[in-house]
Amino acid sequence: MRRLLEDAAERAIQYVEKLPHRPVPPSAEAVAKLATFDEPLSAEPTPAEQVLQQLDELGSPATTAMAGPRFFGFVIGGALPASLAAQWLATAWDQPVGMHAATPATAELERVALGWLVDVLGLPAGCGGGFVTGATMANFSAMAAARHAVLKNVGWDIEGQGLFGAPEVSVVVSEEVHPTVLKGLGLLGLGRNRVVRVPVDGQGRMRAEALPALSGPTIVCTQAGNVNTGAFDPIEAICRRAHAAGAWVHVDGAFGLWAAAAPQRAHLLQGAAAADSWAADAHKWLNVPYDSGVAFVKDPDALRAAMAISAAYLPPSEQRDPYDYTPELSRRARGVEIWAALKSLGRDGLAEMIERNCRQAQRFAQGLEDAGCEILNDVVLNQVLVSFGDAGTTNEIIARVQADGVCWCGGTVWQGRTAMRISVCNWSTTDHDIQRSLASIIRQIGV
Ligand SMILES: *Cc1c(COP(=O)(O)O)cnc(C)c1O
Numbered sequence: 454m455r456r457l458l459e460d461a462a463e464r465a466i467q468y469v470e471k472l473p474h475r476p477v478p479p480s481a482e483a484v485a486k487l488a489t490f491d492e493p494l495s496a497e498p499t500p501a502e503q504v505l506q507q508l509d510e511l512g513s514p515a516t517t518a519m520a521g522p523r524f525f526g527f528v529i530g531g532a533l534p535a536s537l538a539a540q541w542l543a544t545a546w547d548q549p550v551g552m553h554a555a556t557p558a559t560a561e562l563e564r565v566a567l568g569w570l571v572d573v574l575g576l577p578a579g580c581g582g583g584f585v586t587g588a589t590m591a592n593f594s595a596m597a598a599a600r601h602a603v604l605k606n607v608g609w610d611i612e613g614q615g616l617f618g619a620p621e622v623s624v625v626v627s628e629e630v631h632p633t634v635l636k637g638l639g640l641l642g643l644g645r646n647r648v649v650r651v652p653v654d655g656q657g658r659m660r661a662e663a664l665p666a667l668s669g670p671t672i673v674c675t676q677a678g679n680v681n682t683g684a685f686d687p688i689e690a691i692c693r694r695a696h697a698a699g700a701w702v703h704v705d706g707a708f709g710l711w712a713a714a715a716p717q718r719a720h721l722l723q724g725a726a727a728a729d730s731w732a733a734d735a736h737k738w739l740n741v742p743y744d745s746g747v748a749f750v751k752d753p754d755a756l757r758a759a760m761a762i763s764a765a766y767l768p769p770s771e772q773r774d775p776y777d778y779t780p781e782l783s784r785r786a787r788g789v790e791i792w793a794a795l796k797s798l799g800r801d802g803l804a805e806m807i808e809r810n811c812r813q814a815q816r817f818a819q820g821l822e823d824a825g826c827e828i829l830n831d832v833v834l835n836q837v838l839v840s841f842g843d844a845g846t847t848n849e850i851i852a853r854v855q856a857d858g859v860c861w862c863g864g865t866v867w868q869g870r871t872a873m874r875i876s877v878c879n880w881s882t883t884d885h886d887i888q889r890s891l892a893s894i895i896r897q898i899g900v
Pocket of ligand 1: 528586587588589590631633634676678679680705706707708734746
């Protein structure tokens with residue numbers, strides 16, 4: 454066992470050490486060699502050392518260097534050293550965090566991590582929370598709590614009676630709602646398509662004055678951090694309107710909620726603490742390894758009512774039992790890496806990381822503008838949208854940037870215009886990485 458784990462650690466260390474120096478995408482040969490995995494399962498066992506060796510020799514080169522400093526695709530984030538190391542240790546613990554009495558270490562770490570998160574994100578003290586796989590499930594879990602509360606207000610027990618015969622629940626989203634929110638609504642029986650969509654402005658912010666008249670059980674889903682522009686809905690104004698009508702306000706803040714932790718960016722979330730629930734991804738800007746998201750609900754009892762199971766073989770507890778707040782009964786202890794990331798960064802380190810990435814995004818925008826490119830968004834956070842001309846030209850340059858391999862950026866269509874999207878959210882990205890990446894992108898324009 455010792456030899457095997459040391460070998461695994463050594464291979465992982467080598468992988469991590471190479472990350473800043475290798476091309477970001479895997480080579481075509483490495484991807485082709487993945488076919489070697491596709492063999493019939495042998496009847497005989499294979500020694501664990503050989504299993505690991507094959508995994509490393511075939512698998513590692515075929516990964517994209519997403520954890521590295523020059524991956525700017527989607528909104529990804531790396532893995533802070535303390536959080537990666539904590540995940541290794543917690544994997545050895547192998548605790549299905551759920552019951553405090555059975556898994557005290559992980560349950561306690563999650564309780565502490567939740568309190569720290571609520572604090573650094575400026576959410577109301579006493580907020581409930583659940584550690585889930587990502588913002589998709591965080592949105593789902595928070596909206597399940599919302600569904601519980603708005604129906605309870607009109608005397609309907611949704612968990613007991615289901616949706617058949619229930620009063621109608623109105624759901625309001627913006628035209629820029631993230632598709633995972635709609636998926637969550639579908640899973641909750643509230644429907645992906647029966648939502649009311651509110652128009653947005655040129656940055657993708659919900660236009661608060663265009664909110665429809667609200668009445669009856671209603672959930673309003675807002676967004677903090679648009680996946681293209683990084684823009685924030687005017688959550689304070691939306692809360693005022695929605696709360697006057699007794700509606701529940703949810704904030705999808707997968708990456709944008711982290712702006713609250715950086716004093717220079719916190720104004721973007723002005724008034725967002727007045728909402729009723731929030732979703733954030735820890736695997737994005739907190740830089741913990743996949744998978745990790747958090748659902749926050751101001752009234753912990755609403756989340757508990759939606760998520761708790763009751764079973765005679767699971768005794769009631771005086772302590773906070775994590776399984777009362779998540780869709781899963783058994784799951785890995787995601788709060789451990791979150792605790793380790795926050796503990797290692799400290800309040801100032803977190804603020805500095807967020808602010809640094811935002812500054813780096815601005816550096817990208819400035820450098821590209823200086824090279825004659827058009828920036829399509831106000832760079833308020835960590836997202837930059839750049840156009841190189843018409844759709845064909847822009848797509849061609851994106852392909853060249855990816856093939857050059859110095860950095861990786863993807864494409865998107867923003868309000869009808871094809872653009873390259875740059876997302877900076879990795880602790881290990883240096884200003885030199887930005888310079889190298891800018892030089893690579895600018896070289897492709899000149900080709
Ligand atoms: C990334 C993202 C999601 C989905 O998060 P997952 O972690 O992939 O489940 C939802 N909303 C927004 C705004 C996002 O950026």
